[in-house]
Amino acid sequence: MAGLSLAGLGKRYGAHPAVENATFELATGEFLAVLGASGCGKTTLLRLIAGFERADSGTIHLGGTLLSSPAHHIPAERRGIGIVFQNYALWPHMSVARNVGYPLEVRGMGRSERDRRVAAALESVGLAGFAERRPAELSGGQRQRVALARCLVMGTKLVLLDEPLASLDLHLRASLQDAIADLHRKSGAALLYITHDQAEAMALADRVAVMDAGRIAQIAPPAVIYREPATEMVARFVGRGGIVPVQVTRAGEKGRAPVDLFGCPAVVRCRADQPAGAALLCVRPEDLRLAARGEPSFEAVVKRTHYQGGSVAVELVPTARPGALLAMTLPGHSVLAAGQRVALSITDGWIVPAG
Ligand SMILES: Nc1ncnc2c1ncn2[C@@H]1O[C@H](COP(=O)(O)OP(=O)(O)OP(=O)(O)O)[C@@H](O)[C@H]1O
Numbered sequence: 001m002a003g004l005s006l007a008g009l010g011k012r013y014g015a016h017p018a019v020e021n022a023t024f025e026l027a028t029g030e031f032l033a034v035l036g037a038s039g040c041g042k043t044t045l046l047r048l049i050a051g052f053e054r055a056d057s058g059t060i061h062l063g064g065t066l067l068s069s070p071a072h073h074i075p076a077e078r079r080g081i082g083i084v085f086q087n088y089a090l091w092p093h094m095s096v097a098r099n100v101g102y103p104l105e106v107r108g109m110g111r112s113e114r115d116r117r118v119a120a121a122l123e124s125v126g127l128a129g130f131a132e133r134r135p136a137e138l139s140g141g142q143r144q145r146v147a148l149a150r151c152l153v154m155g156t157k158l159v160l161l162d163e164p165l166a167s168l169d170l171h172l173r174a175s176l177q178d179a180i181a182d183l184h185r186k187s188g189a190a191l192l193y194i195t196h197d198q199a200e201a202m203a204l205a206d207r208v209a210v211m212d213a214g215r216i217a218q219i220a221p222p223a224v225i226y227r228e229p230a231t232e233m234v235a236r237f238v239g240r241g242g243i244v245p246v247q248v249t250r251a252g253e254k255g256r257a258p259v260d261l262f263g264c265p266a267v268v269r270c271r272a273d274q275p276a277g278a279a280l281l282c283v284r285p286e287d288l289r290l291a292a293r294g295e296p297s298f299e300a301v302v303k304r305t306h307y308q309g310g311s312v313a314v315e316l317v318p319t320a321r322p323g324a325l326l327a328m329t330l331p332g333h334s335v336l337a338a339g340q341r342v343a344l345s346i347t348d349g350w351i352v353p354a355g
Pocket residue numbers: 013016018036037038039040041042043044045
């Protein structure tokens with residue numbers, strides 16, 4: 001059975017297109033993370049799927065059922081979608097246990113079965129001792145756990161999460177990430193998860209969608225987003241590294257092409273149809289190293305170093321291109337100082353497809 005399917009989905013606020021032509025499928029049980037700059041349309045996309053907003057164009061199907069088209073709108077409460085938003089209210093007058101069990105109560109499930117499921121759900125999000133509290137007596141992180149537990153007992157096949165961990169401290173984030181991974185595993189539900197945290201998206205998701213000004217710029221597994229960004233925006237937004245101009249000296253063949261990078265020859269990865277000519281090269285930290293004597297290289301100046309325990313993160317400015325910034329990682333004992341000139345060689349890279 002098909003999971004969630006969006007086709008040509010669009011939403012404008014006045015003249016401003018908040019979401020444009022969103023078209024993708026989310027398989028049953030899949031975990032999709034949505035990344036993108038503030039204001040790019042992530043929350044609007046989720047609100048459209050949840051049914052809190054009406055789309056101007058396109059369709060939404062869930063499990064083969066039409067939820068939304070310009071002529072048709074199933075209201076949020078009848079979509080059977082679990083929701084964990086940063087500010088999505090729990091019912092303040094109900095205890096934690098009743099908040100979690102309410103969807104089961106509505107379905108007419110008997111008391112003892114309901115109590116058993118609620119207890120199991122609270123246990124699995126680490127709130128076993130909190131059943132009788134009111135939401136006002138919980139911390140932000142605990143409230144998010146109650147919302148997760150409610151999704152667990154509902155057994156919904158799709159859960160939407162909008163930055164549920166954004167306001168929490170690092171330690172709490174880590175434990176709630178575990179709770180979310182757990183929810184995903186136990187429920188078999190598909191998850192659509194908005195986050196600002198790339199590491200979180202990369203670690204948790206099967207695929208990542210990167211949004212740029214209302215459009216989905218790329219949707220792919222984390223390693224593909226990182227290694228083969230489809231646009232300059234995705235290359236800059238995801239992962240550390242730099243974008244530098246290169247000359248492609250011969251058209252790509254079998255996914256590789258020779259380039260001239262500031263006079264230094266190299267062979268890098270590219271799309272099958274990469275033509276020769278000017279292009280942008282995405283260079284990740286692991287693609288650079290200090291050149292050995294006599295090796296083809298280009299010159300750069302160390303801008304800053306950050307000691308990170310076992311390693312040092314180094315920012316470098318190519319001498320031939322003072323506006324560009326590159327990043328590389330060196331062992332923790334390396335001694336490089338700001339202002340120092342170094343010879344770099346490049347071992348890999350990805351030619352960003354021309355828009
Ligand atoms: N109710 C509204 N009325 C008018 N404009 C809106 C409304 N809601 C959102 N917008 C605009 O639509 C665009 C997308 O907003 P949205 O909330 O989807 O962004 P976002 O990607 O979730 O951002 P953030 O990361 O800051 O949460 C923004 O330019 C925003 O100002």
